[in-house]
Each structure stands twice: as C-alpha cells, then as structure tokens.
Amino acid sequence: MDTNAIKKFIAEKVPQGYSLSKIQDMLKEQNVNITFMELRLLASEIESDVWKATEAKTEAEQKKEEPAAAEVEDDASGSDGDSAEGAADADQAITGKTTVEVSPIARPGAVASGSVKFGSGVTAEWMLDQYGRLGLDKPTGKPTEQDIKEFQIELQKALG
Structure with a gap:
C-alpha cells in the first residue's frame, strides 16, 4: 500500500467509529507496518483536510443565503412589528x-473534542474531559455570554 491508499483507508475507517489502535491492527493484517x-x-x-472542505462548502452556502437574508430583512422592516421583537431579530442577524x-x-485526556465558531465571529477549540468539564482552547477573542449559552446548546445537540 502506498501513502495515498493508507490515507484513504484511514479516512474510510475513522468515520465508521474504529479506534486508531484498531485501524493500526487492520493495517498490520494488510502487511503495513x-x-x-x-x-x-x-x-x-x-481531519484537517475534511474541515477545510467543510468550511469552504459552508462559506459557499452562506454566500448563496446572504441575498435571501437581505430580502427577508427588507420585508421585516416594512411590517409594523413590536420594537422589542425587531431588536431581538436585529441582534440575531448581527451575531x-x-x-x-x-x-x-x-x-488526549478528552472524552470528546472539536472546534466551535461563535455567532460573534470568535473561533476556538473545545474539549470535554471525563469529569464533564468543558474547556476552550486557542480562542481568537472573548466569546460573549450569549455565545457561551448557544455553544452549550449546540454542543448538547451535536453530542446527542
């Protein structure tokens, strides 16, 4: 097996839930030390390549959705809604x-880990340890209280 075949094999097995040690054993069975x-x-x-591809797709989808979002905002500003409700909508549109x-x-040392992009634009890496403690690493700024609340909700959804 060449390096590309090994990468392809790993890329197929990791999403299926195999541990790295199990994948290593499978590779040994195929005479790959x-x-x-x-x-x-x-x-x-x-994983880095997958995230870059996912981010590129997300950015492309956001660019497609931006004109539609602008039309919705124009329609919302034309209606005579409550000012408090309008302020909340504006806050969500900004963040x-x-x-x-x-x-x-x-x-290492984590039960689960990943990355987060907060509504305010701040990005960070997160990890959840065996005691249920949540940690943020390498933040690009300081997330707001609302960001943290949304992060906890989204993380619960993602972890099922």
Whole structure:
C-alpha cells in the first residue's frame, strides 16, 4: 500500500467509529507496518483536510443565503412589528449562528473534542474531559455570554 491508499483507508475507517489502535491492527493484517504516532499524524492531516472542505462548502452556502437574508430583512422592516421583537431579530442577524464541530478523533485526556465558531465571529477549540468539564482552547477573542449559552446548546445537540 502506498501513502495515498493508507490515507484513504484511514479516512474510510475513522468515520465508521474504529479506534486508531484498531485501524493500526487492520493495517498490520494488510502487511503495513505503521507506528501509532504516524497513524495519528495521518489521521490529523486527513481531519484537517475534511474541515477545510467543510468550511469552504459552508462559506459557499452562506454566500448563496446572504441575498435571501437581505430580502427577508427588507420585508421585516416594512411590517409594523413590536420594537422589542425587531431588536431581538436585529441582534440575531448581527451575531449569526454558533456552529459546533465534533472531531472524530478525541484529543488526549478528552472524552470528546472539536472546534466551535461563535455567532460573534470568535473561533476556538473545545474539549470535554471525563469529569464533564468543558474547556476552550486557542480562542481568537472573548466569546460573549450569549455565545457561551448557544455553544452549550449546540454542543448538547451535536453530542446527542
């Protein structure tokens, strides 16, 4: 097996829920000797490529939805709704939606991990440890209280 075939094999097995040690055993059965660290690095590389592709698709979808959102805002401003309701809608339109991605490969010491993009535009990596403690790592700014609330709700949905 060449490197591309190994990457393809890993890319197929990780989403199916196989652990890296099980994948390493499967590769050994096919006479491919690979250390766990090499396997982990390949899996991280594949995961990074998947996230980049997902982000590109999301950005393309957002660009398509922006003109439709502008039309909806024009319609909403023309109607005579409650001012409090209009203010809440305007606040949501400005902040955006919090998106949570769960990594198929958990970070060391974590039960689950992934990345989050808050509605305010701040991004970070998150992890959940075995005691249920939630941590944010490498934030690009300070998320607001509303961001944190939305993150917790979206994370509960993502983890099922």
